Amino acid sequence: MTTPLPRSDKLAQRLALAIPALLLAGAYVSEYGFGLFPCEMCWWQRYPHFAAIGLALISTFAAQKRMWIGLAALAIAISGAIGAFHAGVEYGWWPSPLGCTGSNPFSLEFVRCDEAAWSLFGISLAGWNALLSIGSAVAIWVLLLAKERA
Known part of the structure; x- marks a missing residue:
């Protein structure tokens, strides 16, 4: 019996x-x-968000749940x-390590990585x-470090 x-x-x-x-839902919307x-x-x-979802799902049925949750938080932080x-x-x-472009699959235009496509309060999607x-990952780690017991 598991605790x-x-x-x-x-x-x-x-x-x-x-x-x-x-x-990820926000990114796709x-x-x-x-x-x-x-x-x-x-x-x-x-990509790290996809990994975090997988790791969090593993934590629902695998042993050492806290380790899997912590790894999911690490992926979120990455x-x-x-x-x-x-x-x-x-x-x-x-500078970017890339040529700062990515292709739009629905047109022949390129998407630049050095220009914010949208911002709120001066913060781009990447900034948000x-x-x-990072804030969520820290919150998850703080919760895992809490001394509270079931």
Whole structure:
């Protein structure tokens, strides 16, 4: 018989699944609903979120749940770090390692990675991903470190 997860671990597990799922949903709504097609660096930010969802799902049935939740948080943080780097490219703080273009599958135009396609309060989508992902990863780790028991 397995022992139940402490409440803080349950919340961490739910966040580790919900945050990347919501951020990916937002990315796809932006892309298919509003025509904000991703550049190559935008895609780089999505991959760790896919991994985080997989790791969070594994944590629902595998042993060592806390390890899997922590790894999901690490993947979320990696996406945030990539987002922070991408935002720096958009703001001109440093150069891109790429030619700053990605192809739009629905046209012959290229999507530049050094120009923000959209921003809110002066923060680009990459910047928002950085803030939300890194903040969420820290919150998940804090919950996992909580001394609370079931």
